[in-house]
Amino acid sequence: MARMKFLCDVERCIECHACVTACKNEHEVPWGVNRRRVIVMDDGQPGEKAISVACMHCSDAPCAAVCPVDCFYQTADGIVLHDKDLCIGCGYCFYACPFGAPQYPQQTAFGVRGKMDKCTFCAGGPEEPHSEAELTKYGTNRIAEGKLPLCAEMCATKALLAGDGDVIANIYRKRVMRRGGRPQSWGWQAAYGQNV
C-alpha cells in the first residue's frame, strides 16, 4: 500500500512561489488562505535555503489528536483530510501542527474564524469525488484521477516531490548520491518519525 508524503529538496528550491500560486489557482483558495507557503531561512546570508511547506500528512497527526469534534480522518494511502461540516473553527489544530498548515479565512476569535482549510494532497474531502460540494469546500480531486498534487507536478526545478514515500525517497536518494552532500529531508522526522 502506498503511503503519500511530501519531500522538499532544499538544494533545488529557488523560491519562485510557483507551487503556492498553482495551489491557490487549482483549488480556488480564498483570499488570505495559503495552503502552501515558501519559507526562507537565513535570508540574504550565505547558505540561504528555501523550503516549500504545507500539510505533511503526518503519520500520527497532532491536529487529529487535539480536534474536539474529531473532524480529521486519514485515507488508506495516508492522506490526512478533514470534514468542514464538522469543523467548529476552534483553532486547536493550528496550535498543534508543527508546520502551521491549518488556515482560517478570518483572523478573529473562537467560533467566528470560519472553517479550517488546509492542504488536501489534491485528494478532495469527504464529499462525492468531483462533486460541486467537494470542489467548493476542498478543491479539486486529482488523486482520484490518478494524478499527483499540482504543486509538485509543476515545480520547475522538481524540488518538491509528492507521492508514495518509498518512490520519492528513492528519487531523492539518487539525487543526493549523484551530487554529494548529506540528505536533508526537512520535516520528515516530525511528520513521519523517520529520515530518508
Added chain:
Amino acid sequence: MTVKPISRLGAAFAFAVLLSACDMGVVVYEPGVYKGDPDPIASQQAAAERSDALADRAGSAFADR
C-alpha cells in the same frame, strides 16, 4: 364534516416538524450523496488501484530530463 381536536393537534405537530427544517442550522445534503463514515475497505481498494498509476506518474514527473 366536523374536525376532531386530535386531527388539529396532529396537523399542528406536523406543521411544527416541517417548520423546524427551516432552521438555519439544518444542513441539507444533495440526494444520493453518501454522508456516513468512510468505508475502510472501499478506501483501501481505491488506494491499491491507483498506487501503481501514481508511482508511474511520480517516476516520470520527477525524473531529470
